[in-house]
Amino acid sequence: MATKKTTSRTSPTKKPATPTPAELATQWRELEARLGEALGPRTSGQYPSELEPLAMTFEHAPDLGALLPDDYQRFVEELGYRWVNPGKKGLAFLPPRWRVQASQGMGEPGRPWTVVREEREAGRHDYRFVMFASEDLNDINGYCFGKSAQGDGLVVWSVEDSLPTLEQGTFTAWLAKKLGALGKQAATPRKVRDDALGDPLDLLLDSYGATATQAREERAAAVLAGHPRNTKHLFLHTATLRVLPDMVGEFTELESLSATGVRLVLLSSALGRLTKLKNLNLSNNPELTSLPAELARLQSLESLALDGTGVKDLPETLLQLPKLRYLNLKAAPLTSLPDWLGRMPALQTLVLRQTRLPAESIEALKQARPDLTIELST
Template sequence: MAQKKTSSPSKSKPRPSSGKTEPVAPEATWTEVEQQVLAALGPEAVGQYPADLEPMSQVFEQVPDEAGLLPESYLRFVEALGYRWLNTGKKALAFLPPRWRASASQGMGEPSRQWTEVREEREAGRHVYRFVMFASADLNDVNGFAFGLSAKSGALAVFQVEDSLPLRELGTFETWLGKALEPLRKAVAKPAKQPELGDPLALRQESLGEAAAQARQAGAATLLGAFPRDTRAITLLHRKLGVVPDMVAEFTELKTLTLKGAGLKELPAVLGQLSKLVQLDGSWNTELATLPPELGRLQDLESLNLDHTAVSRLPEELGQLPRLRSLSLKSTRITALPAWLSGLATLEFLDLSQTDVPAGELEAFRQARPDCSLYPRP
């Protein structure tokens, strides 16, 4: 029995040291998961943003002062690995490079404060930032993760950002990263059959510089190239194309083209070559300000949707469209109706809701075209 008792302490020796195990560095945690994603899905599922990647525009001139808002563990992480991203097709996570970090932070509100008040401060250049957004899987509605001071400990902590507001405290950077990567581990174990991989935030499509422009062209061309050239409908909802490449003219049988929320600033003139196009939807491209006059060549076009764009005037050539039945300009910058608009004999629906077109002009159009449904209603 004595021998059995002497053997038991040797088995228990590791126990006292188990509580002193060195924590795993965030860099090691990320690298482990990245290797799993790479092995399962290939190189299109992992990547890195250049540190100098710059958005096409900033929300406000004042850049957030990040002093004291970026923890040392995070700084060591990006110094070692850069601004990495992972995308399994089901789950994604990306670290924002500095200028994008600033831009996303500008788009955030603050808890318990009216956005109008915060915006006024930022426009005046006197806002003191309390949060810095550093990672995301979806920037469309300003969702992601931000650093800020913990209400409990006063130390830097990670906050969940939902619809532009930092709402829930998630602990330290190290704690957060371990939990944030767990859904990606699970997604790798059960991958989607045809996952959409690549940059989950499409930052290059929204950035300045020649490399970014080339990436936009290449990405859009690759996406369009997947469609047969005789296809009749192409729908690209919120795909962040950034541009519509000239190769779109190759789709000679195209009847419906949906580019809603595609991050476009312009439409190419070659769209005028799509002689069979019936429906064109360019809505929710908030920086789309002008239209090419070549759209007036679309003799079969029946529906044109430009809702929630920055369009402020319509080219006169649109008055040459012989079959246009529906024109939607809701929440655009249109302030006056062109004279030719009431002369579009086929027009049956016109939406000018949430625009600054004077009430007198709207009433004059109603008088001239009582057969056309006009919004807003009187």
């Protein structure tokens, strides 16, 4: 008698259900708790929703709400605009105005940036992507929302060097994957330098508001705090300061102060207390557009470097500096030279390379001060 064969049927493996925004919010909180236990409190934080950038890329700021999927909006309603930083590669959710600012700086695949920029400057650009999260805003890297190439649904795209590159799926699927990767970092024992932690984007340093102002002051003061108050030479080249804080006035023995390329936007009036200062170098701070009136108190100042700053108009307070002999204005956006410049008593060298000053303005200064060395572009 033939034996009847039986066949076993294997049930198809079910795909794991995609977490809901509420479940993802819970997982995010758990991640923050694990990171805090492993590396301390500077591994997570939250941006104020009203955080306003110091500058927008273009004047015309669009309403990008139509490009924000519902699951993302439910997630930020639950948690706010949080960030985590495990010391290697973090993730930060951009508050509304920063979403706009970052989106303005993005290009569009397949379109020349010159054309996109012209449209955005004119306020007639139809935005197709909105950047909502990042690990690095300096080079505009992170993640944006945009329509899928396979249909009209909104999906996450990775952004590299300001361009959307690859689709990453829905917001919930993308975030579940990111949480898994960040969780592995939290579970891996390692030593992390404390200065590698904190806000991964430094948004507060580039924002308006009382909270942002306090953060800039604290950051700059922390940089200065490690130096003896009787030091004579201070070089601040290794940190983003944004401001030269009131604490600088405590360094009354200073003879040289150099704060180049630290993204200054503001100088404290306390700078005027440095009456022994001979050399002040503020070069390569393009967002620094003005100088405090208290600069006139620097009666020992001999050299002032404003090259690469955003200073458009020289304050007449410079006329009150009896020993200033060297003034560097290379690549500053000056449109004219004040008449009083020729009356500065000690001025010997004036650097005007890479400026767009009218020839007649320079010629008038040469006539007024034939002894003055004026360095121009060749």
